[in-house]
Amino acid sequence: MSRGGRLASAVVATARNSWRQLTSMRTALILLFLLAVAAIPGSLLPQKSVSIEEVQQFVLDHPTVGPWLDRVWGYEVFSSPWFAAIYLLLFVSLVGCILPRAGEHWRAVRARPPAAPRRLDRLPEHAPARPVDGAPATVAAAVAAALRSGRWRAVARQDETGEWTVSAEKGHLKETGNLLFHTALIAVLLGVAVGSWYGWHGNRLLVAGPDAGFCNTVQQYDEYSLGPRVTGAELPKFCLELTDFLAEYHDSGQPSKFRATVAVDGDGSPRRTRTFSVNDPLRLGDANVYLFGNGYAPTLRYTDRYGRQQTSATTAFLRVDDALTSEGAIKFPDANLNPATGERDPKSQVAFEGLYLPTVPASPPFVRSAHPAERLPGIMLWAYRGDLGEDAGIPGPVYQLDKSRVESGQLKLVGAEPRLLRAGESWTLDDGSKVEFLGTRQWITVSVRHDAGQELVLVGVGVIVVGLMFSLFGRRRRVFFRLAEGAAGASAVTAGGLPRTDYAGFAEEFARVVAAVAPARADTVPDQRERDGRDGVVAGSADAGGTGT
Incomplete structure (x- = not known):
């Protein structure tokens, strides 16, 4: 080669x-x-x-x-x-x-059970020859029929010596279960793949109020992912507005109940109100809306140093612990417009960093809320003045200030100490401007998802369970019967059994099968008087032996 x-x-x-x-x-x-x-x-x-x-x-x-x-x-x-x-x-x-x-x-499964071995006594289970009324061919047919009624696959045949034999097997469901399990596993993998190709999801932080609603478009998601086979134009059409959010907590602060109420429209149906919770998603056609998180969005009203312009802003604060202590930033880039010239000094923009406490502790330090519910709300504010950098058109952080501008001095801290404001209180800054804490709105985080392969995955998981049941409880086994000519028109039936898998109870099942399909003739079973006689002799011998001793 x-x-x-x-x-x-x-x-x-x-x-x-x-x-x-x-x-x-x-x-x-x-x-x-x-x-x-x-x-x-x-x-x-x-x-x-x-x-x-x-x-x-x-x-x-x-x-x-x-x-x-x-x-x-x-x-x-x-x-x-x-x-x-x-x-x-x-x-x-x-x-x-x-x-x-x-x-x-x-x-x-389609093949006939194999022929019976010549020496059935060499099999793990066997029964000695017993006489059964009838010719071998007739008895073989009867034994095969009885086995089939017990859901055995049985066949009667004559071997090369002319003797009639019956072969039967049972337990193919074990291998069927194995194949079902692995085939269903492939179906689950396919379902996951289909979901990856044709599925999509998007996450959105949704603040309560008609001015903070969103529609199901990729531009309005905070984060989204589309499958390779999905385009933004294929997303279902609907809009959501958070109208109410109920959060209940135990005294220990552990949550006990969350329920969001939203107004749904924009999908061709009349505007309607729907509710959903953590374990009960909102279903809108092919899309499911899941509730993931919640928090508070403080509202501040800023009055400029000229005393003429008031601006209100509501911004979601991100939670930092389980007590819903939250931090964030509220910006007023259009503040302090000069009424005489109509111009705004970019270096006079104002922003506030805040730490919101739903329940202010009874004593300082005010760095952590005492409870996640709004029992005694308050907000710690740090005021900044300068250039926020938003006029440059460069995207910046949403929930916090640009620290690089603070470090470079473009944003300067106003005052040395923060101020704690409770709902309805105000703070007058050094230039005469004023900020008021008006209260909060609730916000929730929703995840809108469509999994194109979830039905296939569900069916696959169900078949996996069925396949496991078949595989665990199915046992492959075979039984054989060999029939020979006997005396007085009877047939001598010899039986053997072979378990193909580990089966601790096969001996008992084999005995039951043999007794059911090939019962011995009545004249071969000793009657009660004979059994009693033998028992009496044995008992008497034992008694005699005991007395002699």
Whole structure:
């Protein structure tokens, strides 16, 4: 053989061996385990597809490991290349493993049970010959019929010596269950893939009030992700407005109930009110709206130093603990417009950083709320004046001030101490301007999702459970009967049994089957008087022996 031929043969042999290894059951189990392990970071780490804010906060809290995790797709686990590689290899392994086994199982189900062995006494379970009334052919047919009534696959045949035998088997549901389990697992993988291709989701922080509603367009989401087969124009049309939010807490601060009420319109139907909660999403056609989080949005009213212009702003503050202590920034970029010239000094823009406390503690320090409910609300304010940098048209942080401008001196802190304001109180700044704390609105975080493969995943999980039941409780076994000519028109029936899988109760089942399908003749069973006589002799002997002793 030439060198090129040997190289081609080596390549073919390597490919064949690699395919056999990949499609083996052991490899499929290893890949399934790796897929489960690979999903752990997606459960422990915040994911961009769920909350980009939590990811940003995690990176800020872990400056060393946070950026490194981002480089290895730690915050996008389920769309990462390494997760996709495991996913695809598992899919190929399962398909390559199932197809040959399915063919073998189909042939085994359609094939007739094998012929009975010559020596049934060598099988794990066997019954000695017993006489049964009838010719061997007639008894064989009766035994086969009785076995079929018990859901055995049975066949009666004559062997090469002319003796009649009956072969029966049962328990193919075990392998059927295995194949159902693995096929359903492929269906689940396909469902996940379909959901990834044709699914979409978007997250939005929704503040209560008619001026803060949103419509289901990608431009109005805080964060969104569309599948490769989905465009923004294909999203269902509807608009949501948060009209009410109910949050109830125990005295310990643990939440007991969340319920959001929204007004829905824009989908071609009349405007209507719907409610939903954490475990009860709002269903709008193909889209499901889930409730994820909640918080408070303080409202401040700023009166400029000229005393003529008042501006109110409501901004969501992000929670920093379970007591709903929240922090954020409220900006007034158009403040302090000179009434004489109609011009605004860009260096006279005003902003406030705040720490909102739903329940102000009874004594300082006022750095953490005493309870998540608004029992005694208050807000700690730090005032800043200068250039906010919003005129440049460069996107900046929404929920906080641009710290680089504070560090460069473009934004300067007004006053040395913050001021605690309760609802209805005001603070007059050094230039005569005034800020008032008017109260708060509720906000919620909603996730609007469409999973195109969820029905397939649901059916697949159901079939997985059924397949596991068949696989765990199904037991493959065979029984054989050999019939020979006996005396006085009877047949001598010998039986044997073979469990194909571990089956601790096979001996009892074998005895029941033999007694049911091949009952011995009455004249071969000792009557009660004979049994009593033998028992009496034995008992008497025992008594006598006891007396002699």
